[in-house]
Amino acid sequence: MKVNNSYIMRMLLSYLPILFITISVLIFISFSIMNQLNVRNAIQANNLTAKYVTNMVDSSLKNISIDAQKLVETGGTLQKFLDAPSDKGLEFDISNLLNSLVIRYGLIDSVYLYRAKDGKVLDQSTIRPLSQFPDENFVRNALDQPYTGIWSSPRQRISGGFSGSTMVQVSSLGLKIPRDSGSLGYLIINVKNDALESYIDQMIDHTITTAELYDSQGKSFFNADQSVSSSNRLSADVVSNYTGWTYRISIKGGQLLDFLFHGSTLWILLGLSAIVVAIGSTFYVTRRNYKPIESILHRIERFSSIVKTGDSKVKANEFAFIDQAIERLITNNMSFQEQQQEHLVIRRQQFLQMLLKGEFSDDRGSWEQERQHFGLSAGHFIVGVLELDSYVQFGLKYNPNDQSLFKFIISSVAVETAEQHGLRIVAEWIAKNQLVVLLISSESSMLEHQMLQLSEQVRAWVEGHLDFTVTIGIGAPVDEDCSIARSFEEAEAAVSRKVSLGSNQIIDAVEVRGRQDGEWFDYLEIIRTIVRQLRMSEQDWQGELKGLFNEMAVHHLRKEDVDRLLHYLIFHLDYELDGSLSEVVKPWQEEIKPTLAAAIERSDTLKQLELDFQTALALLSAQIVELSQSRRHNTLMREIRDYVAEHYMDPNLSLTLLSDRFQISSKYLSQLFKESIGENFSDFLIGLRIDHAKRLLRETDAAVQDISDQMGYSNPTSFIRVFKKIVGLSPGQYRESLTKIAARGSGGLDDQDGFEKSEEQEDSRSAR
Template identity: 30%
Template sequence: MKKTWFKKTVFSYLPSLYVTIAVIVFLAIFIINEVSLKEAERTNRYSTESVIHTVENHLKSIEQRVINQMQLGEGWDEFFRYEGSESSKLRMLNYEALKRVRYLILDDAAIQSIYLYRLRDNMILAESRFESAQTFGDRDFLFHEWSQRAFADRTWSDVRLYNDNMNDNEDHPGYRVISFSQKARLPMGGEGLVVINVSVDALISQIKDIIDPHVSYLHILDGTGQLVFSSTADNIEERMVMNRLHSSVNNWEFVSGLQTGVAFSWMQFISRIWIVLGIATIVFSLAYTLFITKRNYRPIEQLVQLIQSRSDTRAVAGKGVANDEFAFIQKAIDRLIDENALHEAQVQETQLNRRKQAFATLLESDEPLHLEEWNRTLLRLDLPQTFEDGIAFVIEIDHYQAFERKYPSRSDQNLMKFSIANVLQEFVSTCGGKTWSEWNRKNRMTVVYLQAPAETRPPIAATLDSFRSWVGSHLGFTVTIGVGTPANQWEALRTSYRHAIFALQYKLSLGYDRVLFFRDAPKQRGPKTHGYYGEMNRIAQELRLAKQDWSRTVERLFDDMREGDFSDDEILHLFEYFKSGLNQAMEELPHELSSFWKGSLLPEWHRAIERESMDEIAAAIVEICQQAQHSVAELVKTKSSAQTIHQIREYVEANYWSSELCLTHLSDKFNINSKYVSQLFKEHTGVNFADYLLTLRMERAKQLLASTDRPINDIASLVGYDLPLSFGRTFKKSVGMTPSDYRKHMQSAVKLHPVGSDAESEGNHECLREAHRQ
């Protein structure tokens, strides 16, 4: 489709666009020129200020050196103080003063001359003469300066001609200088005057080194408006002045600017004219744009009117649509697209539902097929009405709950199922023929395969097995395939489908992740499930007896079940029946065992039943039964050991005095291993047997030492020690003192607290024995 309207719109706006852009570009250029001019003015100001600072700093430096000489130099001070008339001394003083003058002049080339005026004798000392002020050539300036009594705000003089010769010379009227005078001596200044003349030409030579006459110009005027220096020959009025700065040190005015020609002045003029032209162009472009937009809007307006006349405006009305034509058009188009997409989705959903309904009618319905209607369905599905060899098989995803946990979102699950269908199509396409597949269960895909002639196709068993291996290797889960019997007509495929389902019903016993054929499924059934009920009840009741080989009995039961050729439902039913028997047996046991069964073992049992192999389920349940057997055995063992340790403790407490009492003696007495006796003591009393026996003997010995006067040797024999020396060492190690010291200590305590001493000792002994019994 040619974009006529687009081209027309573009070309109508181009003139206004280009003109506006051109004006804006030129306007930007001249604005940049203005900015550049401002920048040049600022740069020129910096340059002029640099010149001023150079001149001022130089003059201030001369002032400071002269003042330092007046304050610190001895030659000038002695010159102004001299009052005598001795000629030799006068010449010496003049020499010293002139030496200081020449030193200053030689130190700064800008100093043209320096002379000293002494008020006392009205004499002038210059570099080349010593004469009276009345005959001095610069006497007018000298007397004028001396008449100015206030020196606080003195500045440098205006540019003047200096000549120290009283006789005027027309060929050399004098030097252009600026002068600075300072009264002497400091600080009062009533004895004379020092005049410093600085060459204007020397200062100008420094300024010339700073400025570039090709870029900028500089005019310098003194306080009277006299031109001191000009970098150009033109008149000041003929130049564009950018900066006019004043020096407070020497009262000079510095006028500067750029070396501009006619083109630069013309550009400045044009830049101002162009701003007006730019504003006028923008106004014109706006008017032109409104005119063109109105003309180009006419087709849109006609389209809106057409939509309004051909459709229900309420259907496309919405927020902001009434005032926006493009939104109105967009709304109408979106509504049209939505209606078309909805119609296509409905058509596709209808076709998908018809396809699934036809598939269900073919395989799961018991009603015979109506040939005419079925043939129309086959024609719509692009399937042949007749075929020579067909077969139905069912693909089931193993461990589907684990599959759902691995792919929790419905979209991921559908993607995996779509991959299975596509990969199957790729594998089966090598065999020729056509396939029709549907996911008629969430974990099962049923496939109707119309095979090619037998002489041209590979065996379907090998193809399906290759497909099964590929899924396990590449998709991260496994599938089991149930294959039915061949069929040569559409209704016969129902039987093939039922045979495929029948083969899958033996997945627990035959195994998963394999191809199961109907011909391999058990046809001759073993004993019925009710034949196992009695055996399971007996095994469940024997759990309470805690026999060591009880778990082996459970394993033999499961081995018999494997040989019974049971279907999956029958196997799960037997496991459920066995679980009920174990539940009943556990309910009859103590509460801690039944709680352990319900809280820990039953959840493991439920997880074991979810497995898809008889061997895996049996192995998991045998492990659960072993845990149950172990818990019951531990309970029986605990009850038996508690009774045994009670008897042993009573015997030990009654016969602690016997020197033959030891673990070996108790082992022989109660027919129990000596290590087991020690273990029982540790578990039930918290101490081992030796410490328990030692505590009993030491407590009895302390009682006898405190309450009787029997010899220590007799007491040692009464508590089971044949050797008194061994008794003494053991008593001291246990109590912290010897038996004799303990008797003395207790007798002293009895004297202090005679009432109830024996009773308290006996009471303590009985409390200790009671604590050990507990």
């Protein structure tokens, strides 16, 4: 029997055009989407490039402004020049100072200083009256401006001398001296627009990108006749918060890309229209082809009774199909429930993070919704932060799966312990080594006691059942949900004190609140003493190092403060060794310095840090001693150094006296002094005398005149000038600063001004 397949062929031929149209539309949509993605990537690249260029240029201009502001500070060298009588030497120094600023920053075209007292202008090369200065008009206009310290719009600066002048496009920064009145003078710094353009050109790819810069009024920096216009969709405009200038980054061929962007949208619209037509055609063709099947169904309905009493095997297959469908439905539902549970965990972690940061305080509606979702009723709260001790060793000892298992065990122990006492907590890991425990209670009287009891039980369980320990910091209880962030900050601060208080314990915020962090100046003095004794091969450095760690332990410094001090010790050693003991620099850089840095990173307690530093610095000390013993005339130089240290108060002490006493030429003695000690004789002698003077200023009430006489200075003015050059302060100011520190108490390591002042004093002494 021959089967007629004309119906099947007709069905296929009916749907093939629709299939062809649909596939074509999908191809068009794919190309249009890819085109849009490329355009969006180009826009994003423009934005990123514009922001990067803005940040880099602003950073350079800010650095120039900061250095300029330091120059015009009250009491500085510039003020001496502006206020003191004319002095060729001082004018030469100021000119060199201005020239060093130009050399330091390649963007600077010129720097000049106007002195109001006599109306003269000093630049990098000469000083002349304002009337003879090429840029006279700008200086006079700048003097009338009420505000200074703002970068100007691009302008034409007249440069040159009497033989001729040229016009240079610059942007200027003016600073009054002093800052509030400008009564002494005016400092002007000019940045060349061509240098700005070259600087920006280095940060972009000219093959695909162009850059423009406009001031706040829309005037172009690089094209004088061009002004800012409306940007297209493929260019990025970024306005600097610092200068108010507009940075525009555009892509070459942007008009073509913009056309492609609009064209892709058109293709999508055409594609959607084609899909609608295809769907309509499908319904029409299906309806037309369904008519024969519909006719067959009507015929089957006439024999429905026959179908119902048909073969039972058909019914069995139908029930099997229903069973399979129900099983698939249950499986899909279980998978959906698991996904919902995972989403709930992630949502819980996000909610806790925002709760600890206090981000819901301004959105009460979202806060109430999340609180009801997690069952957090209004009440009283307290936060505890559990931190794994010696986390570096923990990470090296266990693989990631074991680490996750231990963290799950610890959080489960906290939850189960809380449930045993009828407490409600939220416990989540917010960092790789920190678990936050939020205790919620309707009563505030026993809240802190409950948290202490819960924390102690968890700590004891971990110590008794696991191979590592934990330290828990507890914040203060709070009565409002918006204050939970404050309790969390106190708990974090408390647990960070374990570096000085010790690990494997409970640290309450009440125990460390209000404790003084010690005087930063004293810590720096101890560090400098350690470095000096190491450099001079003196064995007393071990006692000084032990004293440093004892001071940090007594004042219970935080981890970040301890790290900061020890990093300063490493920096100071690096600086001293590079300057005076070059032979030790290589083993120091390759072995000892990395060991000290690793010790700071991995150690959790001061005891371990002290042991690591003692071991590493002992190795360094041995190398320095060996080097000192191998140098020529080591014994002789030690005798000379001891003699100088004993008679440094003698006003007649000099290289000539030492040369006669030790039977060695003064020139050769000076050379040996530099090689052995790292300083020339005069600097070493002045350093000893100034250290003694500082001791007298700190420990006695002796007048500056008396101290000057003891130092061997016949004129107190000479003593004050030398003291200020080395220390950075006059003797009176130095004693006054010590009085203020004593009255204020321990300023803590957060007193950044004290830290910077101490560094400036050290730099001043090293500059000798």
